[in-house]
Amino acid sequence: MIETTVAVTPDRPVKKRKKIKPSRIVVYTLLGLWTLFLFVPVYTLLVSSITPAEEASASTFTWFPKHPTLQPYADVFIHDPNLSKIGMPTLVYGFLNTMWITLLPVVVGLIVSGLSAYAYSKLDFPGRRIIFKIAFAVSMVPLGAFSIISYLFYDMLGWTNSALPLVIPGLFGSMNTVFFLKMYYETVPNEILEAARIDGKGTFGVFFSMLLPLAIPAFIAQFIFGFVGGYNSYMSPLLYLPQDDASTWTLQLALSKIVEIFPNDVNIRCASMVLGMVPLVVLYCFCQKLFIEGISVGGVKG
């Protein structure tokens, strides 16, 4: 045993004995500075959320509250003025609204996109190539500039002041997801699907029993991409949800109105903001790799 350690160790001390290069110091300094820049605003938010109101009104910013309290986090739910009006704290309502407004189109849209990509890459129909080319070209047109003026269209449909414009379009999936999933499907050999087909599975059977499970990493990546986008979206809910009915607001919309909800309590406002960030950050901590992959891969690279 001893001999083997001796045999292995010579490599390591050499590495360790290396002098710390000046370039390393520069690297660490820059990384540290950026971390500090990222951290300071988050810290001020966190510390403000646990500072009791008496201390916060002091003449200078309270970096370290003497008597930190978690009361503001409870007050978010207890002292909500909307509580009596809508029966639940605004943030809870907002969270539930966000969940269905985000999950429904993301999940359904993902399955639809998955089926569409399946048709383009593994099924056969006349004109498949040309239709795919057209779809590809058309979906490249950047329509972001029309996101607000689309209001006119939904107004015509009578969908404004409801969540319909936020949900329905997403149910049809998106061509970008189709491209991404199609590229992933190409790595799945046709023989496997053929085998499933011989087993007597139909078009949908092959998809749900073979292709979907095989492509699950791609689906998870797209799901995270869509979910983070939906959870954080602000402009569309602002545009379409009724501004005077707190029970329809998404979480982000509720948070953007937090000053109106808690006009006098700075620490409750900060606590609300922290609570709003918690779900995604916790999710991120548990599966950073999926997040990073999902988001870097979700926006299809050029």
Next chain:
Amino acid sequence: MRGFEDVDAVAPAENVLSEEGELVATATERNGETIVTLRRSGGGKLKKRKWTSQSFLALFLALLPMIGFFLFSTAPLVLSLIALFCDVSIDWQGISFSWNDFNGFRMIFEKDFGAGTQFAQDFSSIFWKSLGITLWLGSTQFITLLIALGLSVLLATKCRGSKTFQVLFFIPHICSSVSVAFMWSWMFLGQPEGILNTIFGTSIRWLNNPDTIPWTIIIAIIWQAPAYGTVMFKAALANVEQSQYEAAGLDGANSWQKFWYVTLPGIMPTIFYLLIAGISAGLLLYDMAALIVPDPWGSTIGGQDHMALTLMRLVFYFNEHRGTDPVALSAASAISWILFLLIAPVSVWLYSRREKKMEG
């Protein structure tokens, strides 16, 4: 799809059967003959390709996202095109259009026009100012890109803890613009007169001064936006062939030359992609500007001197006040189309690049 010409030229039908079904289908289609499907349970059973319930189903599935696209992207686009030239009114009776004599364009380009509308305000100067502000704030994307590149290069040195740094650096990307804007407003405004002022011992009234208003938005964007680019660049850097560095090293290249001649060309596609995405995001900036410098009732649009009025905010303003004067929707349409025409050329370029990649 490559190589079907060879199959077409050489292989007789019986041999093709053992090949992939796709190849045969394409080959025969090219000759203008009836088309063959191979994906039959027997395998190798020749069948005339015609419209079966299976192919209808496949076509339907394939087209679903396109149907959604035409319903919810193209239709609003057509309607906004109509709104460019017509006053649109929607009420319980339905929708009606009447020719508006280019009022939308006159609203944002003609000096005296705005005063004659219900808005009683000259919007041409506001529009030009807003365009300038949009370009200014949008150009933050270039800084963002540089910071992201710098950070990813630092992370790629694989120093101890670089994994942890990478995990940390990504967090801003999953924060919503609402929370980032709140956090930075807190930094600019928080008790007693701005935490930033407390830190640096200054007394700048960040959000009340036309000169500093744009910087509040720029700083918030710089806090959040590099996260995405850093991850993308990190992935791109990892994909640069190590052997190329070794070859460059043998040629006596120093680390700067290696970066310039090996790294940079290697990550060029990512740079282009992020640049284009950034230009588009920059020109369409809304969230951060509207959240950090909101419009209180009755104040100037977009903060003092309109210093935080991006074009998207102007569109939002017009849309919000569509009841004031029919010209509002036409003007909103006009600005939307101008933005579209600014972004589209860049995207067409991206499209041509990506199409090459999809086929190649």
